[in-house]
Amino acid sequence: MKYSLKRILQLIPILIAITFLSFAMMRLAGSDVVEQKMLNTGQVVTEAQLQAAKAELGLDKPFLIQYCVWFGKLLHGDMGVSYVSGKDVFETFISKLPATLFLTVTSILLTIVISIPLGIISAVYKNKFWDYLIRFISFIGNSMPNFFVSLVLMYFLGIRLGWFPIISKDMSLSAVAMPTFTLAIAMSAKYLRQVRATVLDELSKDYILGAKSRGVKFSVILWKSVMRECLVTIITLLALSIGSLLGGTAIVESIFMWDGVGKMAVDAINMRDYPIIQAYVMWMAIIYVTVNLITDLSYRLLDPRIRLEDTCNE
Numbered sequence: 074m075k076y077s078l079k080r081i082l083q084l085i086p087i088l089i090a091i092t093f094l095s096f097a098m099m100r101l102a103g104s105d106v107v108e109q110k111m112l113n114t115g116q117v118v119t120e121a122q123l124q125a126a127k128a129e130l131g132l133d134k135p136f137l138i139q140y141c142v143w144f145g146k147l148l149h150g151d152m153g154v155s156y157v158s159g160k161d162v163f164e165t166f167i168s169k170l171p172a173t174l175f176l177t178v179t180s181i182l183l184t185i186v187i188s189i190p191l192g193i194i195s196a197v198y199k200n201k202f203w204d205y206l207i208r209f210i211s212f213i214g215n216s217m218p219n220f221f222v223s224l225v226l227m228y229f230l231g232i233r234l235g236w237f238p239i240i241s242k243d244m245s246l247s248a249v250a251m252p253t254f255t256l257a258i259a260m261s262a263k264y265l266r267q268v269r270a271t272v273l274d275e276l277s278k279d280y281i282l283g284a285k286s287r288g289v290k291f292s293v294i295l296w297k298s299v300m301r302e303c304l305v306t307i308i309t310l311l312a313l314s315i316g317s318l319l320g321g322t323a324i325v326e327s328i329f330m331w332d333g334v335g336k337m338a339v340d341a342i343n344m345r346d347y348p349i350i351q352a353y354v355m356w357m358a359i360i361y362v363t364v365n366l367i368t369d370l371s372y373r374l375l376d377p378r379i380r381l382e383d384t385c386n387e
Contacts, residue, residue, distance in 0.1 A: 080369060084362045088355075092147075095354040096140050143351065152355075153348040157341075162348045166334065166356070173333035175244050176252055176326075177318040183257035184264065184314065189307065191261070192268025193295070199273060207265065214262030222255045223328045230254075240330045252329045256322060264310050271306045275299045312368040 134142075146153060152162035195207040217225075230251060231239040241248040275281065276299060284294050323335040330336070334353060341349035 080366055084366065087362060088358055091358040092144060092351070092355065093140065096143065096351065097136070143348075147355070152352050155341075155346055155349055157344045157346045157349075162352045165337070165349065166352050169332060169334045169337045172244055172331060173318075173326075173335065176249055176256070176322075176331060176333060177315065179246075179249055179253040180256040180260070180318055181311065181314060183253055184260045185311070187257060187261035188265040189268055192265040193272055193300075195265065195269040196272035196276065197295070208269075211262040211265050214258050215266075217259070219255055219259055219322070220324050220328060222258055223251070223325055226251045226254055227328070241332075242330075249331075252322075252325050252331050255325050255329075256318065260314055264314075267310055268303070268307065271303045272299055275302050308371055309368060312364045315364060 143153065150163075152166070154161055155165060158165070191207050191211075195204045198204045227239055230236050237247050237250045239251075241252065281294060281298065284298065285291070323339045325331070326333045326335040327339050334356065337349065338353040340346075341353065
């Protein structure tokens, strides 16, 4: 409990620093939302009208005042309203979140189903046919960027075969299939190599050789000893994936028109919609610090050596 409270208190300054830096970087951009809106409408406006529009949104005030006003409202649960749509930022964000959560869950599950078994098989059959084949496939998958995989799947599975809709219009399994495949291919190609390396390292240790010499079945050694020791690595990989996926995969969501927070962030950046961008940045920051906290705590539960080391340090 003491360790958990200490870690939470350490994360608070990090979150505040992230909000300040992101707020500053957006204000240093070449244009603001008022200029962007006027440019998109094609209307000719006077300098007085431009300044009046900025004053209405509070963009005429000094940077520190703008930040303090926004941060003060944030502490009271008010994220403001969108400069473009005029809708409440929190409500807009919440409306996009279910789609991202759905895509995250399906992508993680498919990645687990693919990467862990293939990583184990590759390690068990080291330097044999199956190992070479799996590593070759993972190399191909890891070399292809998400946008290329998206286009390939869209062409073959959507256009040629017609199995899945090209543009996702609802949250169904058929609609989420191609975005899920796109994300799972890239993550599985990377993670199965990590799983393979971890399993191989564990299989080379003395206690494994001792268990084999005592006649313990290899399947028992693999699942009850090796996989237990590999859990820390696997959980770390999955935690990093969950953090990035919950933040929305902007490229994939934009290609398939998946209406999640990633696509929302891209649209907001294009329109210089600062409140939406700030809400997205806060969401990403909270996700990553929370995932890191949960991962640290899970280490202490899975590996007693970490608990003992922390106790000695205290």
